[in-house]
Amino acid sequence: MSDVFDITRWRPAPYLPQAEARDPALIFVIAVLCFLACLTALGALAGDRGARGWTGQLVGEATVIVRARGGETPDAAAARAAEALAGLPGVTEVRALEREKAYELIRPWLGDIADLDDLPVPRLVAVTLDRKQPATATALDKALKAQGLDAVVDDHSMWIKDIRRAAGVVRGTAIAIFVLIAGAAGAVVAFATRAGLAARRDVVEVMHLIGAEDSQISSLFELRFARIAALSGAIGAASAGLLGAVLRMIGGGAGITPALPIAWIDLLAVLPCPVLAALVAALAARVTARRLIKGL
Amino acid sequence: MSRNANAAAGDASADEILRFTNVSMRYGRGPDVLSDVSLSLPRGSFHFITGVSGAGKSSLLKLIYLAARPSTGAFRLFGEDVTRMSARDLPMARRKIGVVSQDLLLLDHLSAFDNTALPLRIAGHKPAEYRNDVAELLTWVGLGARMQALPPTLAGGEKQRLAIARAVVGRPEILLADEPTGNVDHEIALRIYRLFVELNRLGTTVIIATHDQDLVARSGRPVLHLDKGRLTPLASQGPVA
Known part of the structure; x- marks a missing residue:
């Protein structure tokens, strides 16, 4: 390593490594779950629209x-x-x-x-x-x-009466699947955040030792995992939105099937996904970091 | 016994930096690792803590750097009752303590310069305020040419000195070192010891836990000897010429 060091050009390095080897796998898993959650949300909206149309x-x-x-x-x-x-x-x-x-x-x-x-x-x-x-x-x-x-x-x-009941079943099932997948996505984000944070226990320990406040330490991890989850959420949401757009184009106003008519406006439903994923990750990081600090 | 030697608790002094009164400590439901420890250390003193492995040296240091709290007894640090200190106040107190732990705890992804600057960044100082001080300190500990080096590329003695630089960069009131010369050769050990002496001369209270009886004997510094968690007087205790 070069020992020529210009102190006037020194800028503090980030407390955490910029990228970790496990990041791509984490991004992939969260993106897939976000994709499924968005797709279910689109399905629920289309099912609801179909049921409303029939009645x-x-x-x-x-x-x-x-x-x-x-x-x-x-x-x-x-x-x-x-x-x-x-x-x-x-x-x-x-x-x-x-x-x-x-x-x-x-x-x-x-x-x-x-x-x-x-x-x-x-x-x-x-x-x-x-x-x-x-x-x-x-x-x-x-x-x-x-x-x-x-x-x-x-x-x-x-x-x-019968059609309303059928529409209710379609809507309820879609919402239940959405909640299940969104919950699974949230759990994976939380689990991955915990694992990632445990792997960076050294940073937590050092910062704790030198007098960092708990909020300073946890905010580092909140930011890092929120950023990863937001990126994954954006990938998942964009993929689901793209698939929804293709189905809309193939099937016209009726979507791929008249039972699930997708409207262009439905595609907006995927927009909150990156924000929600980031919030879940940040919350999980905060809880895990605080617990880790308490255990030191 | 010299003025700096350990003194039994009871003589409250405005000049004391810490005071243990009948302190005991245990981990969880385990047995006491420290029992009925009473001592008072004046500001600017230099002490060694000795004892065999498991005697309680690291636990005593942990109490002092606020990584643990006593199970029973009273502990005053910087004039404050630690047992009554809130969790919110602990980080500020820790900033007055420099620690060189046994496993050094350097962050491998940060350069020597960034590792050293950490306590100042955490304390909220701007880079322009401290970068010259950090560079000066690293030069002082003999790492002036290795400022950009990452810890895994440093030799054992260099890592020790880097850990010391990080411990003292914030000008702590107390410097604690747990076996700081444990993994280095005799020459490096002496060099590190001289660093501690120099810091002590500048006013820092120094407490070193060590197995290195030769270093203790050469130093002539007062010794706090632990035996099975109890502070015991040493037959040979006292300044050694």
């Missing part, structure tokens, strides 16, 4: 089944029902479906019958509801009864 579509519509009475033709009864419902508060559009639509619905059960006109096939009236303040099934039913119509209102409530 939203069903909540906005109702179907009225109209049966003709007396000498009235089914088409005339359907037209009268449409007229009775149009203009009701919470109803935005009413459309009496053509008889072919009704035939299509019963064809799977009755097969191709030559003359369906001989059968008393009910007609359908599609009602589009105001999504913000939809008319209730009772209000629709009341309006139809007032016109003396034999009609049944189906507001899809049975389906909505």
